[in-house]
Amino acid sequence: METDSDSGGSHISATPPRCQNPPSPPPLQTNTLSSSKSKVRVAPSHLSETKKPTKSKPSQPAPPTPPPPPSDATPLPTLPFQIRRSFSQNPSISAFKSLETLPAGFCFRLASFTKIQKPSLRFENDQSLPTPSNPQGINEIKSDAFAKKKKQINLVSVDVPLPPAKLRKCNGEGNFVRLNLNNNKRKFANKGKRNKSFRGKLSYRRSKKKLNKNETESKGDEDEYGLIIENLEQNQKNRRAASELELVEEAVRAVRDEASDENLGRLLRLVYGYDSFRDGQLEAVKMVLDKKSTMLVLPTGAGKSLCYQIPAMILPGLTLVVCPLVALMIDQLRHLPPVIHGGFLSSSQRPEEVAETLRLIQVGAIKVLFVSPERFLNADFLSIFTATSLISLVVVDEAHCVSEWSHNFRPSYMRLRASLLRARLNVECILAMTATATTTTLRDVMSALEIPLSNLIQKAQLRDNLQLSVSLSGNNRQVQMLHFFSFPFSYLLSYMGD
């Protein structure tokens, strides 16, 4: 039984009745929405149970039924969602108008309806719906859709061409777009070009290469140029040395003619570059040049060496210098002026070295020869000089070693006697030199070398640049500290305390 009352709706189900021959649905009218809606009564308790068959039913193909005759008296079916379309009866009614009769919630917005307008959602198999075999329906929908589209902008019609989707470019530059390295500015703005920095680097490399090439070239040029300059400098040096040697020879000849202070002074300047002789030097040089044996007592560093070197240049023969130590020989040999050729003989030398030195002595190439006192015990050595009277001067350095009274006596010096030197070596002049010798030692040495007392040259033993102080106090440390901070010791550069 049907009822129009809202009450007692519990017996009304949303599920359509399962009758074998359901009544043919009446033609749907656009103005029947309100009436059909008012007739629908939905029981909430049965709704959930009957939803499944309701949904599945429209998907089943409906049996082909002949279109019912148009009659307004045809009652509406009890199915709330059963929709009839009457396109065939009234083609002027657009599909959209007819579809607006769907219940709310199913298609609540017209604009979005076309989105769900799919064949699977059609509740009835309506032949009037646009199909590929029915292009007329499509045209109707099109015309109506364009009409609606003007009013509602959001409406998207079936055949309205969708705006072209903005697709991401997937070419090789995509990564660069994502990374956006240059802040959405021109990509590869400098593509194909070399920017300034790169150009700068390239030019830097090129210039560096050029520089290196130029450097190697210039280095080679510099080497060549350096060699040329070296040769020029050497030639200049040789010319200068030759001219200087000529000047020295001339000065030597002048001294040989006359051993005056002026000539000796000139020779001193030419050979050593000194302006004047120190105290005792000139006197000693003159004594030796006069072939007078001399006892020279000068402080350490007063310039005793110069007193035999200048005579060695002037005297015709060899100057034999007796040194107690080989190291002293070598040191004195090294400090000889270039114009004076020297050599030394010692037991540490190899036979070929000794032979070469003796050869140079015989040819007159060596003017100053340093020997140890032990050499005078060797008969072969003495025989060399016996055959030729080459020795003009014998210099006994550290002459205090001759005296047994000295603090540094050496037995080998005992052989150095004037009698022996004169008898075996034809020595005319002996120069004895020392820095430290007592009066007794001096007398003993001069006696052994047969040097007259008048030929003693002795200068100040004390230096004026030394300050001596003697204290009788028992506390040496305290006195030293007092001296250290008092005048004149506070101004001294060095201090030695004992």
Ligand SMILES: Nc1ncnc2c1ncn2[C@@H]1O[C@H](COP(=O)(O)OP(=O)(O)OP(=O)(O)O)[C@@H](O)[C@H]1O
């Ligand atoms: N007339 C001079 N004018 C300036 N300097 C000089 C003069 N004579 C010598 N000298 C310099 O004095 C320094 C000492 O000279 P030298 O070695 O001959 O002293 P020395 O008395 O032989 O010393 P030592 O007792 O230690 O052997 C040298 O550097 C030398 O050049």
